[in-house]
Amino acid sequence: MRTVTVVGASLAGLYAARALRAQGFDGRLVMVGEEHHRPYDRPPLSKVFLSGRADESRLALSDPQEEAELDAEWLLGTRARGLDATGRTVLLDNGRTLVTDGLVIATGASARRLPGADGLAGVHTLRTLDDARALRAALSRGSRRVVVVGGGFIGAETASSCAALGHEVTVVEAAPLPLLPQLGPEMAAVCAGLHRRGGTELITGAGVARLLHGHGSVTAVELTDGRTLPADLVVVGIGAVPNTGWLAGSTLLLSDGVLCDDGCVTALPQVVAVGDVARVGGLRAEHWTSATEQPAVAVRNLLAGRTVDSTRPLPFFWSDQYGARIQFAGRRREGDGVRVVEGSTDEGGFLALYEREGRTTAVLAVDRPRAFLRARRELAAAQPAGRSLPVRPGRPESLATVPEPG
Structure with missing residues (x-):
């Protein structure tokens, strides 16, 4: 590939750019970002930034030295408004077109x-x-x-x-x-x-x-x-909508995000999607960890031209509220039981396990960071492996996860 374009210059887009260079891509790298800002961290916006405990310098995800090393062409304050049927030409709102060999979609989501x-x-x-x-x-x-x-x-x-x-x-x-x-x-x-x-x-x-x-x-x-x-x-604060409007009319499958296989590969092998906009293996996760873990796998598959690797990261999120740190990991479902195994809900700090048929499905902690880290590692180690069938146009059912034999 001579040119790779990343549409979306936030967390997932930056991690995709890093992964491209780390995995040996030395061609032209174009970063298209709707916002005028360089990549910044969003979780602090509702916490330390809003409360005045941090300024904008604390939000930056990259510095001038790293950006120089990435050697990317930054098109900030520019919105993508179309993708041709082959996935090799991106139309921008200023009338410019970008011809590309590979495309990373990292356009995130917008507040509802x-x-x-x-x-x-x-x-x-x-x-x-x-x-x-x-x-x-x-x-x-x-x-x-x-x-x-x-x-x-x-x-x-x-x-x-x-x-x-x-x-x-x-x-x-x-x-x-x-x-x-x-x-x-x-x-x-x-x-x-x-x-x-x-x-x-x-x-x-x-x-x-x-x-x-x-x-x-x-x-x-x-x-x-x-x-x-x-x-x-x-x-x-009533949720977010994935930014897929600009992809209408393309051959990509869209349904609450861009549909991908477990390797973040879309219906077009030269197009991958990561972060809040990507529905990977049938699931769309608006988590910081997804935006940072998916890009390396997506880029590996993009450069290979097919799905050679997959990602099923354990969902993880945290929240700071009223002086308490809430941490959650796993996949809770309706009907899962929950029990407190450390601390007490009356005292404020505790660790709780969600369980189904004798197996832990998720962990929740309030002000128990060390216990949570241990439980999260144990939960991740116990996750079953899986693989997904490739995504093909007109076959949304191909996103179903197929368990490994045995």
């Missing part, structure tokens, strides 16, 4: 919007550095009544940071408990208690009916149960 919120002052999402800058500035203008819509990790972390800054915070979660799909009812109830501990009001079982506003600015949130919450600021 709340209907009726577009153009309304005081309504924020928190996905990008520009989002975080805007929200941080808004929070610096005196005491605010903040309503956070969505009790997932981004919502909880944002609420925690806002509360730490002295603002009046309410979290609205449509489900009976926040983090219910990820943690199950027992442990979700424990994490719900963190909001109370931090002085945040938590409202569950109610959605947003509409946003009330005056003179172009949000003034309140009307809930589906009839309640109205006064609001100076509204932060929307």
Whole structure:
């Protein structure tokens, strides 16, 4: 290959560029990024950056020396808006076209919007550095009544940071408990208690009916149960949508992301996908570890021109809320049992194991980092191997994982 283009210049894109050079690719490397910023770390945005405990210099994922060594052509502030049927020409929003031998799709995901919120002052999402800058500035203008819509990790972390800054915070979660799909009812109830501990009001079982506003600015949130919450600021944290719109009309398979086999290879062998936009082996995982572990495998297969390696990383995420560190690894399913094996949920710090048919499926820890690390390693070592059939156009069923014999 003479030219490889990476579309997406964030975490997964940077790791793909590193992997290309590390694996011997010495041709032309083009990095296309929609944002104007060099690669930066997103997890701190809702934590130390929003609370003012870190500045932007702490977010950088690369430095000038490394970027010089990568010897890449950076096209920042540039959006990809099309891919030809063969996957060898990328159309950019400035009218330019990039002819490439290989393509890494790392376009990530965008924050899901709340209907009726577009153009309304005081309504924020928190996905990008520009989002975080805007929200941080808004929070610096005196005491605010903040309503956070969505009790997932981004919502909880944002609420925690806002509360730490002295603002009046309410979290609205449509489900009976926040983090219910990820943690199950027992442990979700424990994490719900963190909001109370931090002085945040938590409202569950109610959605947003509409946003009330005056003179172009949000003034309140009307809930589906009839309640109205006064609001100076509204932060929307209701999930993310994979950035695949620019791929419409290509021959790639799209369904909640770019469909890939277990090696991150798409329906076109010269195109791979990594990070939040990639649905690898039937699963799309918006985790930091996926974005850092998938690229090396994807690039190896890209340079080989076929799937010669696969990746099934153990899902892992962490969250800092109200002074507590939450860590989770594994694949919890509905019906899995859970038991605390160290510490106590009443005391705050604990380690819990999720189990199915006598086998550990996931681990959860609150303020037990050493115990969690040990349990996570044990869980990873016990994971069964698998392989995936290759992806072919018109055959989405080919993503099914096939267990190894025996």
